[in-house]
Amino acid sequence: MWGIAERRGATTIELSAIQMALVQVVYDEFRKQAVWPTMYAVDRAFIKAQRRGVLGATTVMRGLPEGLLMQSHIRPDPAPQDAITLTISGVARCSSADSDVEAFLRSVRWCARQEIRREPEPGETSIKVNRQQMLRAIPLAFRTDSGSLDRLFTLLSVHNWGSVGSCRPSDGAPWYLNIGTHVRRFRNVQSVEEFIDVLVTWDEEERQRHRPTHQLAVGPVDLPPVTRAYLNPKVLDHLRGIDGAAWDISKLSALADELDTCVGSGCVFAAHAVLRALLDHVPPLFGQKTFAGVVSSHPWGKTDGRYLNRLSFFRTQGDDALHRQISKRPDLLMIDDLPEGAAVNALLQGCIAQLQKQ
Structure with a gap:
């Protein structure tokens, strides 16, 4: 989980009007289809939403504070076909997103309870929960439209909170998640800020645990180049x-x-x-x-x-x-x-x- 995009304080850091407009455009496009929009779609929607003469979406995106967007591992500026993905902190900054945020938090807490209560299938090291079962975690008040549960799946799939796998079958079967033991860390989170604090603390612990021990060196040490993941x-x-x-x-x-x-x-x-x-x-x-x-x-x-x-x-x-x-x-x-x-x-x-x- 090294290299997470989430940062503490991203829900409260001050944004300019144009930055807030861009984040809102990304969420509005996501809300329409329940999948993250491409940079091409974001750029077109951003142009339509703003008056003439404003900065382009790419330029505004470069100036966004860390913690609002998932970061590309292979290029500094997104290509037209790249998906633009908000973190849960980014989603929480948007209007009309309260129900999606609350559904996300309730689902994480519910999954933490299920991981303790339920038994895995023989030979498995995780608990499987599907779309129908997840309905128990989401009251009707937070299922605001027909796409709300699909948006929930997308949000749960892009964050590190204990899910060790997910699948949206192409044959019409319900989507499902595999839940590992790390979900227990998130069993009491009540807000996005608490979720991010647990997530970042977990990341810091992992970095510390894998930090190499100090040793004497007689000359310059050639460190291996840092590699980034391409596949999930x-x-x-x-x-x-x-x-x-x-x-x-x-x-x-x-x-x-x-x-x-x-x-x-x-x-x-x-x-x-x-x-x-x-x-x-x-x-x-x-x-x-x-x-x-x-x-x-x-x-x-x-x-x-x-x-x-x-x-x-x-x-x-x-x-x-x-x-x-x-x-x-x-x-x-x-x-x-x-x-x-x-x-x-x-x-x-x-x-x-x-x-x-x-």
């Missing part, structure tokens, strides 16, 4: 933990791990090659011969379908990395040219769902 660690852990599937997933798991490592290390061509290999590896799992068939034939949800289309377009870029021969012109591919990690996460979650059905 929860998705990778879930994939590694699958047991008893009809398909051998050793290569799939290795490709996902190597992709995350290559992107985190800035290895441009290796990352492109591994992602292309991953896309070519999975079609049989979906009963298809090509990745185009995976995209067009599998019942992906609306948002995941968009993600998968972006991965389909990427295959041409993979050809560029793999097959463009040397010439007098420079190769211009950059690590930021890769699809956003959320798209690959969506594909891997689809693979996990397929493996669990077989």
